[in-house]
Amino acid sequence: MLTNNARSVKRILSTKEAVGVACQRTFATGKAKKGSKGGGPSDAAKTSTLSKEVKASTVVGSNILKKGTDPKILPAANYPDWLCQLLDKRPALSELRRKNIETLLYGDLKRYVKLDSRAKIKDNNSLKAKN
Template identity: 65%
Template sequence: MAMNCTRSLRSIIISKEAAGVLGHRTFAAGGSKAKKGSKGGGAGDTPKVSTLSKEIKSSTVVGANILKDGADPKVMPDSDYPDWLWHLIDKHPPLSELRRKNIETLPYEDLKRFVKLDNRSRIKENNSIKAKN
């Protein structure tokens, strides 16, 4: 009788351990499927070499295609793009620099930026004062 109880307890303990092992979620380092013959290690840590040639990289915008059946767009000469596009990368002065300048001599775009940033900073300051009280 005692033998039967110990066998049943062993089977319960083993099944709980197996459930515990199966219940843990783990993540593989190299993906969901392991490669055959690989023992892990740093083989997957090396950077992948691009299969695209330099000619393709310089003539197309790689990764800009959003359509299933489309192709990556070709890079055109600078004269084919609108003028406003090149002003998007211009750096705008921060609020501290705008405060140092005379407001009356600022161009309209800088004046709009000053008002927007100044309002934002006053709102943040008022919110922090209210949060302390």
């Protein structure tokens, strides 16, 4: 019995010591002086090495090959029509609810059903949630 108590006291002490070491508070050093060595962030604004002309005419960062260059941006006529439609803003649920359901296009109707069912699920979950 005495040995069991001694073991539990050792465990408690070692646990407290571990918590004390893990919870020690340390303070960061002050800002590094200008010209000092260190990997801290610099106050100087970082400027891009690419010119505006290069940024406007190429897709910067899309090259995945070791020996290659970034592809040039082509005129809109060279791309498929669906690609430009990806940038169009899709209507929100509130806007779709204001429209007549029978006159909606198939894509908008499909979006309406998806957003409406998602909203109903959220409402049901919030009602069932424990407060």
